[in-house]
Amino acid sequence: MRDYKIVVLGAGGVGKSSVTVQFVQGVYVESYDPTIEDSYRKQIEIDGRACDLEILDTAGVAQFTAMRELYIKSGKGFLLVYSVTDENSLKELLALREQVLRIKDTDNVPMVLLGNKCDLEEDRVLSIEDGVKVSQDWGLVPFYETSAMYKTNVDEAFIDVVRQIMRKEAAISAEKKQQKEQQKKLQENTKSPIEINGDINKEKVSEATTKTPRAKQSAIDPAKPKSQSKCCTIM
Numbered sequence: 001m002r003d004y005k006i007v008v009l010g011a012g013g014v015g016k017s018s019v020t021v022q023f024v025q026g027v028y029v030e031s032y033d034p035t036i037e038d039s040y041r042k043q044i045e046i047d048g049r050a051c052d053l054e055i056l057d058t059a060g061v062a063q064f065t066a067m068r069e070l071y072i073k074s075g076k077g078f079l080l081v082y083s084v085t086d087e088n089s090l091k092e093l094l095a096l097r098e099q100v101l102r103i104k105d106t107d108n109v110p111m112v113l114l115g116n117k118c119d120l121e122e123d124r125v126l127s128i129e130d131g132v133k134v135s136q137d138w139g140l141v142p143f144y145e146t147s148a149m150y151k152t153n154v155d156e157a158f159i160d161v162v163r164q165i166m167r168k169e170a171a172i173s174a175e176k177k178q179q180k181e182q183q184k185k186l187q188e189n190t191k192s193p194i195e196i197n198g199d200i201n202k203e204k205v206s207e208a209t210t211k212t213p214r215a216k217q218s219a220i221d222p223a224k225p226k227s228q229s230k231c232c233t234i235m
């Protein structure tokens with residue numbers, strides 16, 4: 001079973017805990033209790049592979065965000081959550097994504113963008129198009145409008161990020177394998193024929209052995225031309 005560490009990030013009150021608890025336990029948390037840090041585990045089969053997910057529900061409110069950098073360092077995949085009822089929560093995500101890319105030191109980080117509370121149509125201030133626009137600006141990061149309350153797109157979002165991690169890990173191990181093979185080929189090519197082929201080795205050794213006396217002879221025979229003696233010395 002493989003381990004997948006997923007980190008849920010976003011502003012305070014957007015529904016990070018609700019989305020996480022709905023995915024892990026299948027229940028909706030109505031009350032609001034600002035998170036400091038909660039860790040959940042869930043075992044799930046994705047594409048025929050058993051996965052052990054460790055999900056870190058992080059703090060959104062400013063006074064609890066000191067540990068964020070550490071969470072990001074340890075995370076393999078990220079759920080970036082905003083609320084469709086809160087314009088600022090989407091703006092906050094822009095800075096959060098930058099922080100993730102900076103800490104990970106790559107643009108290729110498994111992540112999904114979640115516009116949560118999509119059931120609250122009357123309070124909505126951000127449209128689907130607003131989310132799509134951000135997803136496009138981020139290089140087509142998968143985007144889901146979710147409702148933790150109705151479990152809309154919640155499983156889909158988590159499974160998407162795990163699949164991204166799987167693809168990334170597969171690509172990295174394929175690249176490592178290719179590099180090893182290239183290195184092996186390079187080493188073989190730089191070896192002399194004597195080292196590569198045992199038979200050649202024997203042949204060369206016996207040839208060299210049988211030729212050595214002649215070489216010595218020609219070297220001490222002043223009657224032989226110089227070019228011939230050089231040839232024998234090389235062997």
Ligand SMILES: Nc1nc2c(ncn2[C@@H]2O[C@H](COP(=O)(O)OP(=O)(O)OP(=O)(O)O)[C@@H](O)[C@H]2O)c(=O)[nH]1
Pocket residue numbers: 010011012013014015016017018019029030031032033034035036058059060061116117118119120146147148149150
């Ligand atoms: N209608 C509706 N309410 C939601 C949804 N998701 C969360 N809520 C409510 O929004 C409030 C905040 O949800 P939380 O899940 O605690 O938010 P959070 O992002 O974890 O908040 P912090 O821990 O402070 O960062 C709670 O009262 C939830 O019941 C949703 O999809 N629809």
